[in-house]
Amino acid sequence: MxxxxxxxxxxxxxxxxxxxxxxxxxxxxxxxxxxxxxxxxxxxxxxxxxxxxxxxxxxxxxxxxxxxxxxxxxxxxxxxxxxxxxxxxxxxxxxxxxxxxxxxxxxxxxxxxxxxxxxxxxxxxxxxRLHYFSEWIVNNEEKGLIKNITSDIGGIEIAKTIDFMSTHRELYPFLKDNEKNYNKIKASEKFLNNEVMCVLEQGKIEAHEHLIKSGDIIALTTSIKGLDITHTGIATREKDGRIHLLHASSSGEVKVSKEPLVDYLKKIKNNTGIMVCRPL
Structure with a gap:
């Protein structure tokens, strides 16, 4: 089985x-x-x-x-x-x-x-369900649970069309044959495409790393067409004084990245940077 x-x-x-x-x-x-x-x-x-x-x-x-x-x-x-x-x-x-x-x-x-x-x-x-993590961020900020601080720590506005789920509905069992779900996901995408998305670009993270605190939620942005976020985790400042990523790694388990976040991201294919949110 x-x-x-x-x-x-x-x-x-x-x-x-x-x-x-x-x-x-x-x-x-x-x-x-x-x-x-x-x-x-x-x-x-x-x-x-x-x-x-x-x-x-x-x-x-x-x-x-x-x-x-x-x-x-x-x-x-x-x-x-x-x-x-x-x-x-x-x-x-x-x-x-x-x-x-x-x-x-x-x-x-x-x-x-x-x-x-x-x-x-x-x-x-x-x-x-908040399938797109960028919508997760917007909605949980509205609930008062977090604050998106990306723009405050050097992030810039980007323009990107978010439509990965609706254009790849065959990948989602409860979306591919359900028009009601499909239309609601399309509505979520329309909402996101009218929101401002800020990203701290990969090449600028190290210069702004001192502004990231332990416990901040880190969302990895991507160049993949139609997609906003590919991975997320929690910032942790370790004994080396650097910010590392505490996360459920697809390589096996919940762990802290061996290398600082800046170096970890350089190994992630299609990564463009991060969004940073502070729990309240």
Whole structure:
């Protein structure tokens, strides 16, 4: 049996008191309880440092792609056994906010994660998920969870048409044969194409690195046609005094990049720079 099938079979769907459809395994529910205990006492005076500290408790967690693609009805997926770059950032932000707000209940976590992952915090089918990370940034800034500081640290406005999902709908199981989802994704793309996108270009990052703080969310921009972001992670200033990337790496697991962010990016094909957001 293929691993993805094993994953789906071991998950179960539950209904909470606030009418939130969840997909969560007993193993993940236990992992939540363990994580709450693990992060107790990790709150820092600077929220960014809290983000980094909480993020490092996930070190070694396997990288697993497409963990949210489990059902056309788009339940809220809770999965700590495998993370991709976006679900890593979302889970770290959710746990860090729970820590900041002195909350420890599973229901508080699910509400927070849903708020982060979906447009305006409301889960309403596949297309309500913030698929494009640049839209994730805009929407979570509107919610007051983050601040896009890219323009403040040397970023410049760029003009780029975002339409990768609608022009490659065959790559997305719940998009390729669903006109309703397709039209809503097209609407998201139209929204993004009317927004200002700022990028700190790859060649200018080193000169502005001192303005990036531990805990800032880093989104890697790309030259790939129609696409905004290819990868994301969390900035961490390490013992060498340089900013590195704490991320769920497609090479295997959650890790801190061995080389500083500036050097790491030079090895990423099609990378053009970064967007930087500060959790609030």
């Amino acid at each position: 293929k691993p993805i099938l094993q994953l789906i079979i071991t998950l179960f769907t539950i209904q909470t008191g606030f009418s939130q459809q969840l997909v969560c395994s007993t193993k993940d529910k236990d992992a939540f309880e363990s994580k709450i205990i693990e992060i107790d006492g990790l709150l820092e005076s600077e929220f960014g440092k809290t983000i980094t500290t909480v993020g490092k408790t996930f070190l070694g967690t396997p990288y697993v792609a497409k963990t949210l693609e489990v059902d056309a009805k788009e339940p809220l997926v809770i999965n700590f056994q495998g993370l991709d770059c976006t679900t890593f950032v979302e889970n770290v932000l959710a746990f860090s906010n729970l820590l900041k707000d002195s909350k420890t209940e599973f229901s508080d976590f699910t509400k927070t994660l849903e708020k982060i992952r979906y447009k305006d915090g409301s889960r309403d089918g596949y297309a309500s």
